[in-house]
Amino acid sequence: MTSTRSRISGYAVVVLALALVGGLYTAFAAPKPKADTGTNQSIAVKEGRQLYLQGCSTCHGLSNQGGAGGPSLIGVGASAVVFQVESGRMPLASAAAQAPRKAVKYDRTQIDQLAAYVQSLGGGPTLPSGPLDDGNLALGGDLFRTNCSSCHNFAGAGGALTRAKYAPALKPADARVIWAAMQSGPENMPRFSDNQLTPDEKKAITTYVRFITNQNKDPGGAALGHYGPIPEGLVVFLVGIGVLIIVTLWIGARA
């Protein structure tokens, strides 16, 4: 009877451990809106204004003055639009500690039109043309570790901040969104000007982030969300000890 009970408890330990491993897997979806650009600039501004009036002006004000719902967009630049709209954070669904990434509401042409409109209001940072993630990988690693990893985790898995805010995981972000985030400093993220991190250095960081979040190379097997030694130790402890308990029970039952 004792051996039956302890065998059941052994199985329970393993089931719990397996449930934990499964739970630690998080599925990341990467929406990548892609569309052709090339709209004439002045038409883009005009179209962007229409989109702005329909989708953004409720919070940001009919004349961009800002309001209780949202800040003024004068001077935030095209980068802010690219970051906020292309990652689905804007338009905001509801007020919370932080805007979460969600499904993108606008296609790439519309985003470029919105960006052109906001850029026309009062300048601000814009994305450079050309490829954004063919930089120096090693330099990017150095810069990532001093400038980004304290909040976004060494593997770009993200982490908690104060009062329900968080640094998001970087895997869903494409090169444009990463670059735009560095330039515009969305929400509580610090802003990294081109004087501080030159475009070459930003390119290195983008390259590195895309590399570590998309290489899918986990030599040890399960990544456990890249959260490091604590979940790894927990899994090893629960699974390892669970297996040992079962083996011990089995040996005891055979005696």
Added chain:
Amino acid sequence: MSDSIRDRLKPAEDTPEVHHAEHPAGDPVVSTHHAYHPDLRNDPKRAKRAEIAVSALFLLAVVGVIGFVVTYIAAPFNFGTANYQTFTPLLGIFMTLALTGIGSGAVLWAKTLMVDEETVQERHHLASDPKDRAETVEILKEGFEESGLPRRSLLRNSILLGAGSLAVLPVPLLFGLGRFQHKEAVLSKTGWKAGSRLLDELGRPVKLGDLEVGGVKSVFPDVPGGRRMADSAALLIRMLPEDLHTSPSRKDWVQEGHIVYSVICTHLGCPVKLYEQQTHHLFCPCHQSTFDAANEAKVLFGPAARNLPQLAISVDADGYFVAQGDFTEPVGPSFWERKPSYSDKVGA
């Protein structure tokens, strides 16, 4: 004592009734013996089979070791190559074979070939018998007399003094411990010196205008090895000058909304580099201590008991940030000799 260990370990069957009511440890309860496995001593055929099975398991260990060594030498880990994902699991599998082979072989051996019998070892009084004890006392007394100590008082007193003074020997060593070691002078110094520029992680000096409002930069002192000095790491933060509140004694420590703090948490020394540019919170990832960067890094939340030390900065003739001097208080966690308070006088 004539009986050997073998004599004392008699098979239980030979002494079925073990009852010692007068025994010092009480009556040792002897459970009835039941066989755990069949006795193969009279069954050579099954014994041979068991021997083969046990030996096979032991040889499995050899296979595991060979596989381990061959994998390690012939297919070394090389990140990105075809086999890199199989390297670690293969080593694990072979090591498992080796350890399981030895372990399960030993278990099977004990469960088949080893003789299954219980033995009883009788317990005895632990004390020596009275004759031996009396004799020992005699020998000690005799030795004491023969040493001459009872008669030669000079010898007796000098040995007492000599041995007693040995006890004083470790006392000076105590002064090397704890509060006697005066660490204050060492722990209050970092690499920052008056006029040393603020270098970024790549060794470039940081100048006014590099950071936008809402920007941060890890900075290190411009001294040899400065970027590797763990106690000197600091964070340069830029915010709107009107957001920045400093006490009168520190009003010259900041430049155009730029302020520098030590990033070593005053709780347990983790790097406090999670900066939120809207709330001006500096957040420690280890125990959630939260500091208000807009108010001299005052503790808002968490176990930290003191503000992060602030580094006084100015701008040199070429527009680069320089330190006015070292931190005015020790950086990082508390320690025994830390004074209750430090003055805000830079270079004091």
